Amino acid sequence: MMNCCGLITSQKEPVPLKSIEVELEVKDHVATVVSTLLYENKEDKPLEAVFVFPLPGDAAVCHFSAKIGQTQIVAEVKEKKEAREDYDDALSSGQQAFLLEESEQSPDIFSMSVGCLPPGESASIRLEYVTELAVQADDGLRFCLPAVLNPRYQPQGSEGASVQVTSVPASLVPYSLSFSAQLSSPRPISKVESSCSLDPLQYLNTDQTQATIKLAAGHKFDRDVELLIYYKDAHQPTAVVEAGQASAKPGSLMGDPVVMLSLYPEFPQSVMSSVASCGEFVFLLDRSGSMDMQMSSVNQQTRISSARDTLLLLLKSLPMGCYFNIYSFGSSYAHIFPQSVEYNQKTMEEALKKVEEMEANMGGTEILEPIKHIYKQLCIPNHPRQLFVFTDGEVWNTKEVIDLVKKNSGSHRCFSFGIGEGASSALINGLAKEGGGHAQFITGTDRMQPKVMQSLRFALQPAVVDISVTWDLPKGVSVTVLSPPITALFQGQRSLVYGQLTGESSEAAEGCLTVKYSLAGHPSHNQLHFSLKPAGDTGLTVHRLAARTMIRSLEMEEREDGGVKEKVVELSVQSGVSSSFTAFIAVNENSGEAIQGPLVRRDVPTPVCWGASAPMMAACCNASPAFYGYCMDDSSGLELCDMAYCEEEEEEITVPQQPPKDPLLQLISLQKASGSWLLDPALAAALEKTREEVEKSKPAQVNEEVWATILALIWLHGFKMDSKEEWELLAMKAASWLSAQKAACVPECVQAGNELLGCNVLKDALGL
Template structure:
């Protein structure tokens, strides 16, 4: 028998046999195919039974929670078995029966607790035999702040914290980096798009990008040799003209019944709404900004391996940028949470120099010392506070996100989405991708992932710019199709729109149309009192070589919506809705919470001796029983992940962040030695060139703006809001010496920045 075992006293961790031998996983092969923003991932896990008796193995796999698992098969010796999707309980019973009779059998089930966790059972692997498990899924790739598309291959199953007193409390599940296990990883990616592929980046070493055609619309890339699977593998893919709207029509499955989801064509529409410049040029100066920061023990982990900075330091840097960039006249408060929660002010206060400095002093002292990750109670307290008139609430959540009661938290965010927008930041590697994305989606905001310090600023600034945009209301989607074609929209209604961000729509097209026929989809909305619309005309002719990818993603979208609807029915799963999900899952071959993949070889073999492993539905509890002496999160995780760090390590080498930290709440800089140091000058040099008629604040502020425009234009999206705030402060002070200060500043810093470029 193989099981997940965690023992803090013995030093054993990861996947091992009952005799504490390493799990017989020999290698993992991953092939990624990206077509525009849709990824197909094929993973092959190779095993070998080195024991002298048949083996049953149970593994827990982290997969993207929004993925559509669409294929599962096994090659055991010379026998190939392909899994079918069946109702979950029937699949478990069939697995037990096959295992008892010695048949080779595999079972893949989605966790009842979370859709991003799957358990894989490999039953009756004969002595000395090898097995290859093939798992395939499709998923959409999220758009990042710099327009890159992000793909993440999780290296480990991360821990989940269950608050005391909630259902299923008292267990945790974890794993270890693959560097401590004997298996290897090979990873390759093929990228294609109607637009040229400009670059592919990764947090891991890559071989050079290889283009497959002259227009650079197809390319391949691989992980460099010698890679150790000791962290999540993150890939960022960049296209030219990334914000072009698209529509892909995919033909139905020939063998499927016409009129069914799989039998009819399905269209996937990607829209990138662009707001009028007149609205975007005037940034809002109001709002209640509530920051909720994770201070649980996991925030003491390094944000990036081989880096000194920890997640808590990254979160504090993020808070610094956010606080410095807030507009005068708004309100704010800061909450931090772990097993308990704290807030800096009893209620949100008006943003001023005094309140900002008071908040920053307390943020500076924050440590990852509040215990476990319990976010529900502080959220309840935030939502219980009355909203401030004419100050729309914007919630910013900074966390690693590993909570077990994620559904309860997500439901709470969704319930309160009419009174606020939620912007989430996943800090560090191995964050809970699905949870962080889901709370922002249900809260009408946007999610960002901070995996390295050099990428904090643009992501923070983009989210703040989104938060300062007025809320979009009266959203509607209309279709104009030939009269013989009808449309069934499969995507939940769009509830929020952000400037330049993708809005995805899946729809089933029923009826016959000519090859030359066209359709049109129109997205209408109202922004700051101005009605707007975006239109996309598209051909109804099915695209070639898409397989059934669009159908499977559409089925996954509909399945998730129906699952949520079933759960929302008075807190119980509605049996009728459950049946609909089961039928759709079986018809489409896509996983769901109510079904499982089961593959059985009809050949007979030697039965497994001894008690069977309990059904995968109880896998969380299996893990609990095997936790040994582990008492809490910290016992399990000390390993090599925690480091000690001092305040002096907080991004002191980043001059841009240093300049940001010196900005006053009002939007000006003061003439201090620290400012001169950032500018690369002495205090004497700065003072000597100051025009006599200029105040020290005006001179310092213009110098800072010139430095930003002269030396940091490649990072403009990181400081643009700060510069706008500073320019507004200068205009409000009606300084008569601006021209003279700009000329003197250029002379001092060796720049050629014009007054117009500074917004003056």
């Protein structure tokens, strides 16, 4: 057997990063994150330490500084080429220098270079960013501190060099993480949940609008730190007006006040309770090698098997008369049908048979080509296209994928699901944002099914059309809208609007924003009145988030048509917010004597999920991945190596026992496309009864299919109410089918079914 090893931190090559301390401050739905990274050179040569790490894809990095001894150096934002030249010049003249830059391929990957760290010297690096917290379908606000950066797959033949990520299993990361959070909101904080162990939430006041929380002692750096923050009455629209920077030029973005408006449209219940019976549903499933990993250390199910179960639920929940298709991808892609087909019993059965055979055996993560193929298919008249993308998000060409989705956003909505640790937030959020859909992340103990079914409910909502936004402001005040136009609205999903305010108004002046739209043929509108008086103590958070929004839009414009790069650089430098065309550069010009001798480069390893696919493995491996470990090599310090067994004699491999099928999924798998169940031995077994017991209890004059369907509904309501969000849509379909049968004796059937199954479910609860 090969002698493979883990990360070696020998005397010759120690890792210079000692600790990371993170302080989070959340005000309503905006987070400010301050990370302090402590570097220490314990070698006898001067070092250059390079650390490639993830940040949330929509973060606005707005501060970068270094402290050496008592000297504090604050970095400035410069055009990227100029910043790199300044960094190289500083190193060649023996000066200490610090460089922070965003990857040109994916906005959620940053690299930090700490140059000329002398022997025995320490440097404390402070990095600050602000970000909006995304609203989950259950109304929780999601904050994620990405700790895990899995190697990103680079498609063959793609231009540019991917960022080189030095990765090791999280258990071998030789530096510590401490994390604490301070929360405040106009509304009470009801709870905070996390995939990591937390100390209890500490409230700081009696109305519970302020609280602190931190990671429990002994946290292993083996996963992203995810917080879900829940407020009471979360759907209240809010407005914040922030005063401009006194030193900035009036009329510029930073010099004028900026308003941030959060809108939560509420649709009439009559519209929300109806489910569309049309639509084309295209499901795109990642089958790359990394999908064979477990969902998490807590949830032992593999990502691919969870995805198979989820597709079963989705296919059973689709309405009759719609169209659908299923694509899967790895290094290549495949589809079940040449084009989308009408949903009926025959096509559903054919698709489910193929889904059962799906394994994580397609190699790399070439997501761009299947999406291109989907967009080449003609749209079906009167059936709006809904694209569902399931991926663990380890791709390199993120911006190219998102640009393609945006270009086609007029013809479809895109719903995205990031599976497991290390899924790229830039990819998952970007797909949904540009595709007018909704993003979900499935991590820790989460099951995929409830989150996906929440998104299917969104997809089945009637599409909101003819969206327009109008401003009503006092005389003498005008607004420049900084956000891209709103292209999609969903019940309860937040929409953010940023505006730059120009002109003078009285302290008591008010403004009003009106959003008009058409929903299921009915004109509708939502209004938000707000005070123009600037709020206190917001710093420049709102300005920086607005600048980030503009920068992202302009970067996309530059990739499509060009000609705006200078505008991006100007805005980035003016606002102090990072972009793909700029970098933060700090040079310690007061370091006295120049540092002598050539620099030794040390790549700081980043946590990776054990077994994640690496670029070199993914490109050539068409089988399920073996285990991957990390070996030393003379040049880069650490590299990925395959720990597959390579002995001559074959070893006996024990195949793990398949877990028993979940009783809920067992029952659901028996439902027909129409929504009904058949009275057969398989149904009796799923209900844990014999066929004789089920047939004997049937009221005499009742049709067998009606009886079977009522029994299935009683079982769902009687035993699986805790999973209602997973089966609610298919139960509605069953109730519709029963209504169409105009069956007599339904009350008698419900009573007999309750007696047989030992339940006490009311007829009205079944929707009959």
